[in-house]
Amino acid sequence: MPVYLDCNATTQVDQEVADLVFKLMREEYGNAGSRTHAFGASAKKYVEQARTQVAAVTDDDKSTVIFTSGATESNNIALLGLENYAKKQNKKHIITTEIEHKSVLEPIQELQKRGFEVTYLPANADGLIDAVTLKNALRDDTFLVSIMHINNETGSIQPIGEFCSALEGHDAYFHVDAAQSFGKYSEVLKNERIDLISASGHKLYAPKGIGALIQRKRGFIKVPLKPILFGGGQERSLRPGTLAVPLIAGFGLACELAVKNSPNRLENAKNLKVEVLDFLAKYDAEINGQNTSDYVVNFSIPEVNSEAAIVMFKDVVAVSNGSACTSNSYTPSHVLVSMGLNENRINGAIRMSWSHQTEAIPFIQLSEKIEQLL
Template sequence: MSTYLDFNATTPVLSEVAELVCKLMLDEYGNAGSRTHAFGANAKKRVDLARDQVANVVAADRSEVFFTSGATESNNIAILGLKDFGNQHNKKHLITTRIEHKAVLEPIEHLEKCGFDVTYLEVNESGCVDPEDLRCALREDTLMVSIMHINNETGCIQPIPLICNILDGHEAYLHVDAAQSFGKLSGDLKNKRIDLLSASGHKLYASKGVGALVARKRGFIKPPLKPIMFGGGQERGLRPGTLAVPLIAGFGLVCEMAQNNHEQWCSHAAKLKATLIDELDKVGAMYNGSDTSPFVLNFSVPGVNSEALMVKLRDIAAVSNGSACTSSSYEPSHVLLAMGFEEDRIAGAVRVSWGVTTEKLPVRQILEQIVLLKM
């Protein structure tokens, strides 16, 4: 059986998390909104605990955590939820980057069609934005800046602390898509200048279908978000629908585990990455991006096409050549295009990503298949 190395697409669920989710599905199946019996009260306690566990990852308050179905929904609420405020206060300028996930770019494109003005920050071969470009782009009517923390395709880490410093004193809301960093590289996410933060459970060894939006208060004032769905009033009126208590509890548990094991998880990931780079150096691999996460490597080998390599690796390693959300598209990666790479390098780009359940990488077998394709 091949080694699963597509953790940036989705992670396996940790056994401790799966056990808790199953327990709550089979034994403690109450609705957290039911106030008339112990089943409902116990469910609410589970949700309250998870809210604390999620908040602790980024040094937030439990009242600032809103549970969603995942980062895509959180991104949509964060971006589209500010539309009315922007219209009312004539703040209709948005700033983002060319390398955002489609879950950010498409809501922003929707606002652009509604009359909002958008500035797209460029990146270079490093895959990172220049914070000074943000400083130059800021205007009095800038409503929001939306910049992801870690890119899902390349693993490039954006300079969030510098971005926060530049925004200090400006009223624009800062939204960070933290799907690839929440619980893994969370230090920068504790910065109080980050107003809105999106996370997904299935990127952190929890179930698909659960995530969170952290909406930090400025003093005692909440971000002026309006709901984009209606019906039920759950999550303080921002996100309606019956809470998925088992999934939420599982997400909370893995957040606590991530807090307790952060150094060990990062050290293990970095060692795995080093073993892969050592082998890829032998075939002249080019690494797409710098200052990248220890949990992922995006590389191209001259003369090797990514589709051909993935076929060769089918029984060795499950890897990808881009975002899972666009895997059905044959268009070149918008992220690598934005980084200015040539067509051949983009066509050869492969993403390998791993995590805490990865014992070792099949580096020798991967190298063997690359060598065969280069012959």
């Protein structure tokens, strides 16, 4: 098997997490909504424990955690769930960026169809959003700002703290898609000016199909979200449906392990990134994005097409050339286009992403493949 280097798309489930998930599927399989027997009580206990574990990542109270199927659903609830509030307040302006994940851009495009105005902030050549640009875009009728923390394609870490400062004195709600940073770069997410945080389990060594939306309070008042789905009343009626107890418990444990082991994991990632950058320098690779996560490198090697390279690499390493959510599309990356990169650089862009579980990259074999492409 090739070495897996596509951790921005998904990660391998931690063994401790997998063991817990399996146990709750086979041995303690109760429904957390069942109040008449011990199976239900046990399931509810696991859910509440997980709620505490997830909240601990950002120093929040467990009451802020709404379990969802993943960051995509969390993003949809955060964005579409504010529609009624915005209309009642007669505020119809949204600020986001051109480099957001499709699970943010498409719900916002739906709101545009419903009469909302949207300002899309461009990225600079480094893949970063300027906080001054955000501040200048604010209007009296701006009710929502949605900006991701770490870009899923380039790994560029956005200056969330500066955005929080830019929003001081304005009452717009601030939503952060933290799918790529939750449990890895969590410190800035503790900033109380952030109202809503989306998190994903399968980017943090938990199973696919589980995530969370952190819904904070201002003073004693929660962000006024309305449900976009109905039926059952679970998760304080904001996200109905039978709770996936095994996945929730697994996500909770993954968060606990992340809090405990984050420094060591980050150090491993940094060391591996140094090796990757040293290797790429031999081929005059252009790095796409700056101020990037230590878990990813997006690069272009002159005269090398990404599609051809990925086919050539397939028996050595598993990499990608963009978001896994749009991998069936051959349209140029909207992220790299916003950065103003030229067509050849965009067409040659390859994303290599790893985790603390990545043992070693086969640089010798990878070099042989690159030489064949040049």
